[in-house]
Amino acid sequence: xxxxxxxxxxxxxxxxxxxxxxxxxxxxxxxxxxxxxxxxxxxxxxxxxxxxxxxxxxxxxxxxxxxxxxxxxxxxxxxxxxxxxxxxxxxxxxxxxxxxxxxxxxxxxxxxxxxxxxxxxxxxxxxxxxxxxxxxxxxxxxxxxxxxxxxxxxxxxxxxxxxxxxxxxxxxxxxxxxxxxxxxxxxxxxxxxxxxx
Numbered sequence: 621x622x623x624x625x626x627x628x629x630x631x632x633x634x635x636x637x638x639x640x641x642x643x644x645x646x647x648x649x650x651x652x653x654x655x656x657x658x659x660x661x662x663x664x665x666x667x668x669x670x671x672x673x674x675x676x677x678x679x680x681x682x683x684x685x686x687x688x689x690x691x692x693x694x695x696x697x698x699x700x701x702x703x704x705x706x707x708x709x710x711x712x713x714x715x716x717x718x719x720x721x722x723x724x725x726x727x728x729x730x731x732x733x734x735x736x737x738x739x740x741x742x743x744x745x746x747x748x749x750x751x752x753x754x755x756x757x758x759x760x761x762x763x764x765x766x767x768x769x770x771x772x773x774x775x776x777x778x779x780x781x782x783x784x785x786x787x788x789x790x791x792x793x794x795x796x797x798x799x800x801x802x803x804x805x806x807x808x809x810x811x812x813x814x815x816x817x
Contacts, residue, residue, distance in 0.1 A: 683787045684774035690763040704736040705813045706787040712744045715781040717800040742767040
């Protein structure tokens with residue numbers, strides 16, 4: 621009897637494979653088909669690089685560093701925020717949940733900025749002019765820079781928006797939120813981080 625291979629930490633793709641394999645345990649399923657399916661799963665995890673399976677790897681690890689110019693041409697160096705709590709938010713103009721949470725982020729920047737919270741937005745739009753219009757319309761005053769595939773890959777591959785990371789004072793990613801999120805829970809996490817030295 622062929623048994624599924626233990627790939628280590630739980631991975632959505634791995635879990636789906638195991639569920640499909642268990643559900644299809646008929647005698648007609650040949651070992652070659654199983655091997656092909658397993659190879660496909662492994663290739664998907666590998667091709668995701670720092671994506672679906674690797675998103676957990678970023679947690680409790682130093683945040684990937686970058687230096688980019690914001691929409692006003694000012695440099696944003698993530699390492700300059702060491703000693704501060706950072707909310708790093710990947711968003712786009714066409715993403716409704718993104719547009720809903722951005723005014724709340726702007727409020728948090730005003731409310732917790734004195735306690736060393738820094739919010740940095742990363743627009744995944746193709747056009748900086750579009751991102752600038754959204755920023756003005758929503759009254760966002762925290763730095764927004766333009767993202768791209770290489771920056772997204774640094775953060776595990778940004779597949780679906782919004783994606784938000786909380787980075788602690790030591791520069792370590794301590795939380796990752798994807799999609800529509802409970803902003804009350806996120807605010808509590810921010811308050812907890814700000815309360816730590």
